[in-house]
Amino acid sequence: MLKIDINLVWTVINVIVLYLLLKKFLFKPFSNMLANRKKMIQDDFDAAAADKTSAKALKAQYETELKNVQIEREKILSEAKKQADQVYQERLAQAEKDAKELAEKTRHQLEEERRQTERELQDAVADLAMKAAKKALESGKPLSEGRYGTLR
Secondary structure, eight states: OOOHHHHHHHHHHHHHHHHHHHIIIIIIHHHHHHHHHHHHHHHHHHHHHHHHHHHHHHHHHHHHHHHHHHHHHHHHHHHHHHHHHHHHHHHHHHHHHHHHHHHHHHHHHHHHHHHHHHHHHHHHHHHHHHEEEEEEEETTOOOOOBBBBBOO
């Protein structure tokens, strides 16, 4: 037969009481602290995931804005090139027009100078012919064929 000693009973009771006290005052607060810690860590992970999602959305938004800015820049550059080309074409046309006008004016001036020179030459030739005729008349010699041919 099994003999149960009172000390053994008291030891078992003490262990049970100690277990209950430890459970209430040590294990339960420690478990609560671990649960709170686990919740805090999970909240941090969730916040980090939300921040990451937000950062991805902002990155996508900035990339879209950057593309829009690049498109706008290309549009502005294209428009500026068109305007510059138009101004260039206008100035080129004006320069060609001015050159034609200058060439025409110069041609008219040259034509007028040529006419003036012809008139002066005609006047000079007529003057020389008059002087030659006057000299011939003053010398009293009859007009005949000379070295320049027949006078008519």
